[in-house]
Amino acid sequence: MAAAAAMEVCNKGVTLKRHVTGYPTEADMELVTGTVRLAVPPGSTAVMVKNLYLSCDPYMRSRMTRHEVPSYVPDFVPGEVLTAFGVSKVVESGHPGYKAGDLVWGMVGCEEYTLITDTESLFKISHPEYPLSYYTGVLGMPGLTAYAGFFDVAKPKKGEYVFVSAASGAVGQLVGQLAKITGCYVVGSAGSDEKVNLLKTKFGFDDAFNYKKEQDLNAALKRCFPEGIDIYFENVGGAMLDAVLLNMRLHGRVSVCGLISQYNLEQPEGVRNLFCVVTKRIRVEGFMVTEYFGTYSKFEEDMAGYLKDGKITYIEDFAEGIENLPGALIGLFYGRNIGKQLVAVARE
Amino acid sequence: MAAAAAMEVCNKGVTLKRHVTGYPTEADMELVTGTVRLAVPPGSTAVMVKNLYLSCDPYMRSRMTRHEVPSYVPDFVPGEVLTAFGVSKVVESGHPGYKAGDLVWGMVGCEEYTLITDTESLFKISHPEYPLSYYTGVLGMPGLTAYAGFFDVAKPKKGEYVFVSAASGAVGQLVGQLAKITGCYVVGSAGSDEKVNLLKTKFGFDDAFNYKKEQDLNAALKRCFPEGIDIYFENVGGAMLDAVLLNMRLHGRVSVCGLISQYNLEQPEGVRNLFCVVTKRIRVEGFMVTEYFGTYSKFEEDMAGYLKDGKITYIEDFAEGIENLPGALIGLFYGRNIGKQLVAVARE
Numbered sequence A, B: 001m002a003a004a005a006a007m008e009v010c011n012k013g014v015t016l017k018r019h020v021t022g023y024p025t026e027a028d029m030e031l032v033t034g035t036v037r038l039a040v041p042p043g044s045t046a047v048m049v050k051n052l053y054l055s056c057d058p059y060m061r062s063r064m065t066r067h068e069v070p071s072y073v074p075d076f077v078p079g080e081v082l083t084a085f086g087v088s089k090v091v092e093s094g095h096p097g098y099k100a101g102d103l104v105w106g107m108v109g110c111e112e113y114t115l116i117t118d119t120e121s122l123f124k125i126s127h128p129e130y131p132l133s134y135y136t137g138v139l140g141m142p143g144l145t146a147y148a149g150f151f152d153v154a155k156p157k158k159g160e161y162v163f164v165s166a167a168s169g170a171v172g173q174l175v176g177q178l179a180k181i182t183g184c185y186v187v188g189s190a191g192s193d194e195k196v197n198l199l200k201t202k203f204g205f206d207d208a209f210n211y212k213k214e215q216d217l218n219a220a221l222k223r224c225f226p227e228g229i230d231i232y233f234e235n236v237g238g239a240m241l242d243a244v245l246l247n248m249r250l251h252g253r254v255s256v257c258g259l260i261s262q263y264n265l266e267q268p269e270g271v272r273n274l275f276c277v278v279t280k281r282i283r284v285e286g287f288m289v290t291e292y293f294g295t296y297s298k299f300e301e302d303m304a305g306y307l308k309d310g311k312i313t314y315i316e317d318f319a320e321g322i323e324n325l326p327g328a329l330i331g332l333f334y335g336r337n338i339g340k341q342l343v344a345v346a347r348e
Ligand SMILES: NC(=O)c1ccc[n+]([C@@H]2O[C@H](COP(=O)([O-])OP(=O)(O)OC[C@H]3O[C@@H](n4cnc5c(N)ncnc54)[C@H](OP(=O)(O)O)[C@@H]3O)[C@@H](O)[C@H]2O)c1
Pocket: A057, A058, A059, A141, A142, A145, A166, A167, A168, A169, A170, A171, A172, A189, A190, A191, A192, A195, A235, A236, A256, A257, A258, A259, A260, A261, A262, A287, A288, A289, A290, A332, A333, A334, A335, A336, A337, A338, A339, A340, A341, B278
């Protein structure tokens, strides 16, 4: 721990410039350049990491809002570097469990180097034979989200009819493939013909539609699910949820992962067809991936197995360089990403 | 089965005059007088019953609507006698399981005498030591609804915070008392000060409020539940559900029994705060009492036991005479009933 001899390097990062209302813009964030000493404070158990990949995730939008009442995740602070899930390499460690060169994933700053004091929330990377970027996606938080939200919350049975919205995204593409592995019939919706094509040709969805081209979502769902839907993996909310409720089967389940269509609205849209919950005995259940972090290793082994056996494939959308993080993050809310959106900060 | 000798008697009943949109009125129904022979057709397994008590239930509103797509219960047919749950005495039986004099409850016509061909859906009354009218309420369908929706759907634990809407009604007054038996803290809402008073003094609710007098339902719930709500037994929907969602605790459950505030609206109101379902990992689950009819005898014994031990008390609101059924039924949607609304057609 030769802190005195530590190198001081340039450290670019992205800060929140001001709290956001409505859709975020690049002007709400700022690229800043500082310096950092690649060392951990003497006596501390922190680790200094070099960030390789940073994950752009929809929940980050909520952190850009200023909440009067504390939200489920802390608000970002204007002037401070954003935080995000990242894949990183340990540069220097004061923690007995980590040493320089270790590969980890967890919560880091949106910057080139981060001093991590909360090492509790770091995970070691056990399968470096896969692209390291996978630890922002299929082997990371979105992967665990798909796995827990589908298996533990929706509790699928072979032969059931599954619908996934935002189906080509970080989470959705995996839910569809897990549904196929389970022997379900699965249909996805996405926001472009290119994405719809991917769903059908690359991810093995039985059917898919471009929701932006449908006049009537209820009719689209009726066309794709003449027998109705057993499981809806809910990523978007709003009008889609209303249409899905009309098409659920008896004892259907809605695994509520997220409601991205609502994240930039000043007031959420109203969902009207809730009486279906009674008449069809539907279970609508929310979950947070953070509650499943304790089960991460089992998930990691299962998912690595699926990847090895070619049962799961994964598409990523790379932005190159920390300076492109704001645009990549904003792009999520316009559907610009095709697959998992991440930022390559450094390739090793 | 001396059918030839059977008496022909006058049979008053209530028919649907026309399908209903919006709030039902007395003019939508008609009192008709026919005659009936107190006999069952030779060779049939039907039973002829004399109806003693008829139940007025909110779901009957849905049957008054003309649905393009079949609803969860069949629409009433204009010109035909309405059907409802009733408590009846067998007058004549072609069924080996029933004999004249037996007391039963189940689906009957809204009339003085009904020939029941679907005897599968009849229940024998095992506890005639209680008022027979209880079999339209605490020992009948609403009782089983409260019991199943609270224990099986909400899965309460001792010490949890429970909120019940339409709390003084047929179902609500029981849910509150079952919550107290379970060791929960329970608060109810109702539409008059008289009902609120009943909740606190008669049914043992820990607290109660008159929702019609509250400017801000969210504030009322915050006042009653500074720690939040674990279980919401949902009878009304709409604005109340939206306010409740804001006040649910982590891993809260919403047992969705009914949404009476929506039954007379042309378009249901929108519920906006569904993102709480994700952040608080809420389970929102609907149920139908009909699915629990197979468990009726266990329920009947449990509930009869509670009544015997004085752990459950029950309030009924009687309309006298079949001719008052339309007004009693309509009254449900204006909160005119205090306790279980029923119609005394004949006292034995
Ligand atoms: N509960 C949890 O613990 C948890 C964890 C992770 C993620 N999530 C949630 O899961 C959902 C998917 O996240 P992800 O990381 O997989 O993101 P993603 O799908 O990779 O990216 C977001 C996608 O959402 C779609 N979208 C954006 N605005 C929309 C709108 N107004 N209506 C419909 N679709 C819209 C876009 O795809 P199209 O081109 O198809 O519109 C966009 O590409 C989000 O709601 C997120 O908040 C929840």
